[in-house]
Structures are given as structure tokens and as C-alpha cells.
Amino acid sequence: MHTDRERCLRAVRSKDARFDGWFFTAVLTTGIYCRPSCPVVPPKPQNMVFHPSAAACQQAGFRACKRCRPDTSPGSPEWNQRADLVARAMRLIADGVVDREGVPGLATRLGYSTRQIERQLLAELGAGPLALARAQRAQTARLLIETTALPMAEIAFAAGFASVRAFNDTVREVYALAPTALRARRTPRQPTAPATSPTGTSPAGTPTALSLRLPFRAPLNPDNLFGHLAATAVPGVEEWRDGAYRRTLRLPYGHGIVALTPQPDHIACRLTLSDVRDLPVAITRCRRLLDLDADPVAVDDQLRTDPVLAPLVDKAPGRRVPRTVDEAEFAVRAVLGQQVSTAAARTHAARLVTAHGDPVDDPEGGLTHLFPAAGALAALDPASLAMPRTRRTTFTTLVGHLADGTLRLGVDSDWQETRARLLQLPGFGPWTVDVIAMRALGDPDAFLPTDLGIRRAARDLGLPATPAALTARAAAWRPWRAYAVQYLWATDSHPINFLPV
Template sequence: MRSRDARFDGWFFTAVLTTGIYCRPSCPVAPPKPENMRFFPTSAAAQQAGFRACKRCRPDASPGSPEWNQRADLVGRAMRLIADGVVDREGVPGLAARLGYSARQVERQLLAEVGAGPLALARAQRAQTARVLVETTALPMAEVALAAGFGSIRAFNDTVREVFAVAPSELRRRAPGAPAPSGPLSLRLPFRAPLCPDNLFGHLAATAVPGVEEWRDGVYRRTLRLPHGHGVVALRPMPDHIGCRLSLSDLRDLPVAINRCRRMLDLDADPAAVDELLRSDALLRELVDKNPGRRVPRTADSAEFAVRTVLGQQVSTAAARTLAARLVVEHGAEVADAEGGLTHLFPEPEALAAVDPATLAFPQSRRRALLALVNALAEGQIDLDVSGDWRRARAGLAALPGIGPWSVESIAMRALGDPDAFIATDLGVRLAARQLGLPRTPAALTARAAAWRPWRAYAVQYLWATGDHAINRLPAA
């Protein structure tokens, strides 16, 4: 707090007793006396204690805590589900049912660890969504209230006044720039520096499925399947943020769309902690120092990525894209794109489960693997959602025919978001191991990689960077 260290923004929030406001650690205002400071693990906890957000540092717009994407326990899973809008759609009972606990147990655990219950956490997210819509659009306030998830205009007005200490109309008046009358929403997605965009956007662009994704003019674009409709997002890497343009068929999906984009780009990661550990290994130090801040390219749709992983088994990146594109054209739902480059949503598991195997133009063994996977996903036998249990999901995937260790760990790393997933059998990883003098066999390499825990998924990104593959570099604009 005294050094205004931005690396800790989102990790915790500081409230000031004498002013009644709460700030992020990097707030430019001179820090108060220690005896006047109180610390909270979430903005929701600070709000619940009666503090309002600082107008200078805007703590509600800081990156999310990396802790919730690192943990596979009840609290970590609950925080990911709340960020994905489950409480607004299904209530606290729906959240508890997804987690397999009683609502009382979930409430108690969240209060103990993050200082706020599910309703308070969801309310804080609604407040931030409302602020984005008030400041960036010209929507009538009643429509903003509905889109942000408030049950009434009164609840919307009361929450905005309580959290930001101004009325919604005043919040709009003070916003920098004129709000857009219509069209896509333009947002800035913050992250903790440093961020290396090369492998992050390089991977997404190199593996993009035509019709669903594209790289155009320095921007990664893709379609999104969302709870109330669909959307198209355009993401551009910038020095201090990710530029984000969202076109949504239903504005109620805004917080979910933002959360999924942040998750796909791994924007809530803690690069300082990751790189510090990996840099301590002499064989990785030079790779980390060359391009620090590598993120794990994840996915906006876990089921989609699992299907694409099976399609990509033992074939080139180009061949995997071709196979996926065929499924998209034949079984994906069509969408309209004002810019004309995107045409479909990736087909859901239920649609693929009904496909005649004879129509799939790839080997019989891969047909069996694909159909076994989509049936397991469609029937709920395997849960790859943000609430999913990582160990149970791994076991379920491994039990399917044709799903080996490479596929299981790839899905764990990029779909489940396990930061410690490690693909010891991957060809690129093994080639890098040979080049760096690491053990070459999967078993020996896995044993050697124990020193990189709990960040082995990030170590994979640095190992891949030793190769000359398109996934390692930004495409030409």
C-alpha cells in the first residue's frame, strides 16, 4: 500500500475509516495512518462493511484475484461460478446445487474466506456491470438496471449510490468521453503486468476455427455462446490493457462475456509469482527473462475445446482446424456478424451426439473418441464447467476410449484452467526438453518438472516458446 504496488491490485482492498472509502493497493492518494486502515479480501466485503469505492483509483475495475483460478476447492469453484453469473440466473440454491453442498455450507465458507456471502459477491459484480453500462452506453437507466441484473430500478439506484456515492445520472455525466448511442460496447480489460501477448494471441490465432474465430487487423475475434443469447467479441492487445469490443444479442450477458474473455486470456494471473518460481530454475531462467509474463491461452467454451482437442489428436494444426470447420458448418448455429467474418457458434455436445458416425471424415478410432466425449458431456457424466472438480474431470476423461494423457492434460490446462497441468507427452515439450538438456522421457520429465509446481502449465508455455511454431508469435496485422 505504501509503495503503491500495482501487482497486488485485486488481491485485497484497503478501507479507510476516516473517509469511508476503499481503494486498491496502487491508489495514487497518499496512504492513511495504519490505525485508520482495514483490509478486505474482496470489494464485496468492503461494500458490505459500509465502505464506498474510491473515485480516484476505481478499485472495482482492478484485475480479479488470481487465487480463485488457482484453487479447485469449494471456495475457488464458488468464486468462478459467481463470476460466471450463476447466482443472478439460478440464485444461491442453484450455486449450492452445482457445487454439491448445502446453501448454508457455501455461505459459511465464503464468509470465512472472502468476507462476503454469495449474494453480496453477486451484488458487487452487478454494481460494476452497471457502472460499465452507465459510462459507456446511452441506454436508458431502466434498461441498464435490467441488463446489469437488478430486479428493480430502485435497487439499481440504491446500489449505485451506496457503492459509488453518486447517482447513476451523475456517474454518466462524469464519464470520460461521450457514451456510444448504439452498437458494440468498448471496454478496457485490465491485467497485472507484465503480459507477453506473443504466445497468448499467437496460439488463439494459429488454431482459430474458420467461422467461429479469426485474426483480422491485429485483433482476435470470435463468437460466444452465452446464457441469454450469443455475442461476438474483438480483443486487441495493448501495452497496459486488452481492448475489448462486445456485440451482444442480450445485454444481460455482459458480465458473463467479460468474465469468459478474461478467463480465455488468463488476465487474472499473477505473473510475478509465476515467473519468480520458474526463473529459479537455471534451465528456464533465460526463457523467462527473454519474454516474461507469458499467460496460458485458455478457452471461452470448455466443451468446445475438449471436442477440438480430440479432433487435433495426432494431426497438424491446419488439419485440426479443417476438421473443426466442417463440424461448425454442418452442425453449428448460424449467427450474424456486422463485420462479416464470423458465421457460426461452435456446435454444442448435444448436437454432436446426434451426428451419424458414418458422416465423420476421420479414422474410426477418433470417431469413437469424439462420440464418447460428446455423449459424456451431453449427459453430464463429465463436468468441464468452471465449477468442475479437476480430479474428477481428469478421471472421467481418461476413462473414455481414445482419450490419452496428452488430451487429458491439454483439456485440464486450457479448458479446466488448472495452472499445474503438465503435458509431458507433447512433442513440442519433448523437443524443448532435448534442446534445454532436460530429461526426454515423459516419466523422467514429469519428475523433473515437480520443481515448477504449482505453475507447470506456465512452464509449458515457456518450453513451447523454444520452437518456431506459429503459436509462439503474433500474426502480422
């Protein structure tokens, strides 16, 4: 979008928050860059240039605006609605792969050369993978500076910098302030977590606790989003408590517990981490879980073109697709949920969690385990599974492929290729594959024409009843059929459609 100058100028003049994260405005006369909705008086058009990413602005020598804090914008919805190389690379960078494995590790995961990845990212985003990862490290550093009492050296370590000097230089360059000055500017109301040791825990062994706000593009309807997560929550791993969805997280350096609470203009996020190096990955996975980088206006405008869906959208706009923090976990749970009730699926999953999950200590007492890793599930005795023989075969085949690496499910998955591989597994039909594509892989156009709830909604709304005819009718909803599924599901009285009380 940044190449459409007139459209960008209109968004800046109207301070349109819907475009935050789509592009960034760099001001030639001040040397700063802003989000489109920055509250300051817009500069003259001839003094504005537009960039596709914060990293591109930083690479061009611009500093982040202290007023609108463009580095905290919602992420571009482009990266979650596409499955090409650039989008998959951006999802991996957000998941911390460059910091942990370097650019060669990113290239290996994507199956391309480092040169090809550099070239495509530069062409579309104006910055290469190292610059994009550096911008993310700067944002993480700022968050830790402003919300914790961590010593600066430990913040540098936690944010992924190779040295304190690199941390100091980056913060000064991006924010035009030294780290200590940035901390001094925080408001008294900003909470701070206690100082911690280099492993991310306090001397007494208490995990680091952080409170932050997750922005989103309005509107956001939390009913089906949190209702679905709460209704399908696996005991010990997830729960709904005091207006918040809470769950355990398996992370690269350790584990965490998150509590997510819907607010009118943000999602309140409380994170407890065994290692603060996992902070950026935890934030990214929580945003992905709640589909916070979606563009609800674009989605709803497209669905409103269908006169059957228009009243559903107008009644409750801004529905999101509830996703996952762990793609392999969701695939396992999808198999457990085949042809059984939601309650039965939760019971099956809870038994596996108790027997094979890694124990965690929850200060609030409600959560007990991480969901079992694929390796642990592949080692279990199939006879211990209380399910029909055919589903047992489906389950053991899936976890076996996940454990030995012959099937990889992640943010870097090619949607169509992964669909084809899943369909080759015994017991995987179109419903299971597409629900994994929708909620685990993040395909915004995944569709479930054979789902009982969808067929019931179609019948009640006068839509075609057969899967083939419904699929043909749904062509008009592309590329947002996964969101149409949420609106159709919402016509039912199932608990997944209501925010718990």
C-alpha cells in the first residue's frame, strides 16, 4: 500500500487508525516516522515519504515518534492472509527464528537461499531479515525498559541483542534516547515487574511477570473469539477465570502462563515467563491466537456484499478467527475432537495432559501442565487411548509424523502443500484438514462445508444445503471464508459463540 501515495496521504490527513501497521509515514524535515493515526498535525505532503515497515524507516535513518509510538502498531494483516515466501518469512521473523537460528536458519526452514529471501524482503518491505529482526528487538527492549525493573544489561540479553553496546546503539538510534532516559520518561501508572536474574527468574526462583496491552484494529467482537477458547479449554492447560482466558505456553527457552482479557480498545495481557527471552515470541503467539492483526473492515466489507451475510455482519461486526499458540497441539486436538462432542474432546485431551504433559507451577493455582509434546505422545501405548481403533490409528500416525519431523506444522507452512500431506494420513478427511488449515495454519479462506453447525446455519438462512452447492455459493466470500464460518457459527446457541460470564 505504501506505493499508493494519494491513498496514504488521505489516511494520514484523516488520522485513520485502520491503516496503522499497513504503512509508516516518515517526515523529511524532522527525521521521525509515525503511524498514519499520529495525533500531531500532519506535515506538508512534500515532506512525507511512505515506507512498508518500521525496519525500512529505521534503515533510512528515521527515528520512531515519541507521541504515537509507531513500533507498537498492530502488525500488517498482509502476513496472516498470504502464504507466499515473504509472508511466511515475516511470520517466522516475528516468531524469533532469526534471533535464534540466524538468516541461514530462516532460509533452511523456508527452503530458499539466503540471497533469495534477502532480495524478496528488500523488494517488498525495504529491509532484509536482519533489519526486520533488529526492529523487533528494539520494540521488545522498549517494552522491557518501560514495564520492568530489569537492569539494562539483562534487558539487552532478554531482547536478543548480542551485546550491551549493540542494545544501547539500537535504542538510541531508533528512539533518539538512551535506554536510561527512555525508562525515566515512563508514566507513574506503568506497572513494573521485579528485577530478575539473567535466566529470567528472580533470585528466589519466581518467574518474571509482565503486564502489557495488545492493540488491534477496530472493530473487534470478543464473543465468539473468547467463547470458543473458553468452551473448548482443556483442563490443566487452559481456563476461563475472572473475565480472562488463561493458558500455559511452551516456548523456545522455557514456558509461560498468559492471561488475556478483552477491553474496549485493547487486549490486556499478563505474561508470566520462566525466561524473559521468550517475551517477543509469547506476544506474537498471543496476537496470532486472537487474530489481532486482521483487517476487520476489509473482511466485513467483502462479506456484506452477500445479502444473506450482511445482516449477520451488521449485527456483530469484527468477528475474528480463534487460532492457536501451537500448531501441532491443535492438530492433535482436532483428531481428538473427530465425531465426538466438545465435552468428550476436552475429556480425552485432559487425560493426555495429566499423563504426558510437563508439569508447571501456576501462582494462581488453576493451570497444571503444558500440553504434551509430540515426542511424548508418540511414545505412549496406543492401547491406553480410550477411542475407536480407527481414530487411534489416526492419532498415532499423526503424532508419529510430527515427532519424527516428516510432518511440520508451523507459521512457515505452505497451506496447500500441508493440506495435501494431511489428506494422505489415515482418518484425515476434508473437515479435519480444513479446521487445521483455518485455526492452526491461519488460512483466512479455509471453509468447512461439511461441518454440522455450518450446514444447520445454511439451512436456516436459506443457503444451499449440500456441501458442493454451499462451496459454490461461498466463492463470493473469498478470500475470507474462514471469517464467514465465524458468522455462520454465531447463528447457533452453542457456548462457543458467547463471551463467558
